[in-house]
Every structure is written in C-alpha cells, then in structure tokens.
Amino acid sequence: MKYSSVLSVLAAVSAVSALSFLERAQQPIMNQVPNLGPAIPPPSKDNPSQPPADSDTVILSDVLGRDRSINIFAGFTRDITSITQRLEDSTQNTTILAPINSAITALPRKPWEDPEDYDNLGNQAYEGEEGEERARRNMRRFVEAHVVPVSPWKEGDKVKTLAGAEIWWESKDKKKFIQPGNIEVSSVASQVYNGQVWILKGVRNYA
Numbered sequence: 001m002k003y004s005s006v007l008s009v010l011a012a013v014s015a016v017s018a019l020s021f022l023e024r025a026q027q028p029i030m031n032q033v034p035n036l037g038p039a040i041p042p043p044s045k046d047n048p049s050q051p052p053a054d055s056d057t058v059i060l061s062d063v064l065g066r067d068r069s070i071n072i073f074a075g076f077t078r079d080i081t082s083i084t085q086r087l088e089d090s091t092q093n094t095t096i097l098a099p100i101n102s103a104i105t106a107l108p109r110k111p112w113e114d115p116e117d118y119d120n121l122g123n124q125a126y127e128g129e130e131g132e133e134r135a136r137r138n139m140r141r142f143v144e145a146h147v148v149p150v151s152p153w154k155e156g157d158k159v160k161t162l163a164g165a166e167i168w169w170e171s172k173d174k175k176k177f178i179q180p181g182n183i184e185v186s187s188v189a190s191q192v193y194n195g196q197v198w199i200l201k202g203v204r205n206y207a
C-alpha cells in the first residue's frame, strides 16, 4: 500500500486530538482479528448464491470508484487483495458502507493509526518494514469494518462485518442509520448484480 500517497491525501488531517473512531476498547479481542475469508469462494455446493455474472454484468468492483465523494475509501479498498477479490466476485453479495471523503479527512487520526500502537511503540510505530506492515493491518481492519457480507441487507438484520463486529441498521424519518453508532447513511450510491454501495456520513469503529 502506498502510504505516502494516502498520507498526502490526508495531509491536512491533524494527528493529535482524541480518538473517537478508535473507541473499540469495549470490543472483545476476538472481534479485532480480521476475518479474511477464503480468497476463492467455495464451490457452489456450499455457496448456494447466484450464478456467476457474465462479462457485461456490472458488479461492485466496476462502480465503487465512480462516485467521487467516496474516492478516498475506494482507494483504500483497492490496496487490499481480499477485498478487491470479493468485489470482483459476482457470486458473493456485499454491502459496502463507504464513508464519505469528508468523514475520513475529519478523523482525528489517519485510519491506520491505532493509539495502542503509539502507546506500545512510541512515535516509531509505523516506521520501517514492520511499521508499514502494522499500518497495512490496521488499514485492512478499517476497511473490513465497512464491509457487510450480505446484500440485500434487511432492516434490523444483525450481520457481522468482515472485521467481526455485529451491526444492523434502522430507519428513522425515512433515513437509514447504522447501529451501533447511529451513523447516518446519506444515500445508496449503487445497486449492482453483487451488492450495493451505501454512503456513510461517518466512519465505523474498527471492529
């Protein structure tokens, strides 16, 4: 992953203040282990979903980058092989909860920064090869916390994100809110053969 380019996108972000989006201390440790899932979907016997799309069917990997208001998050997903494989897989449905650019740039830290890493390792936490690997892991967890492995996703249905936490959504005044966290969904950006892209006004906690 090109952290330098991500860094420049987020150069304006202050790295100092409090860490609301990292408030995951209450999450059990298990939930923080990324669930990468199989790189290749199991044979259809175990996976009774829809058949593969033909080559001119539009799928998530075709549309995620189209909406400029979520292009920071779209860029993050492209650096994570397990995610790009999923979005290219027409037999697996996905709801992507893509935080709007301004929600990411407003974060008090960069999405791959974890205050625990700074506590344990100091300012060098993301330097060198190990540091880069650590940042990559954190970034994957951030993205996976915004990927729901079902679509359509019905109101109130509790589903685990790829990062492991159970989430659902409810409607209030005709708006959708992701729970827990009460994060408003501003719109559904795309609906394609293997899922939907929802635009979020905020970011989810890591897990």
Ligand SMILES: *[C@@H]1O[C@H](CO)[C@@H](O)[C@H](O)[C@H]1NC(C)=O
Binding pocket: 048, 049, 050, 093, 151, 152, 192, 193, 194, 195
């Ligand atoms: C996947 O999404 C399509 C809509 O694009 C839907 O028709 C199909 O039933 C979904 N499959 C599963 C397994 O949810």
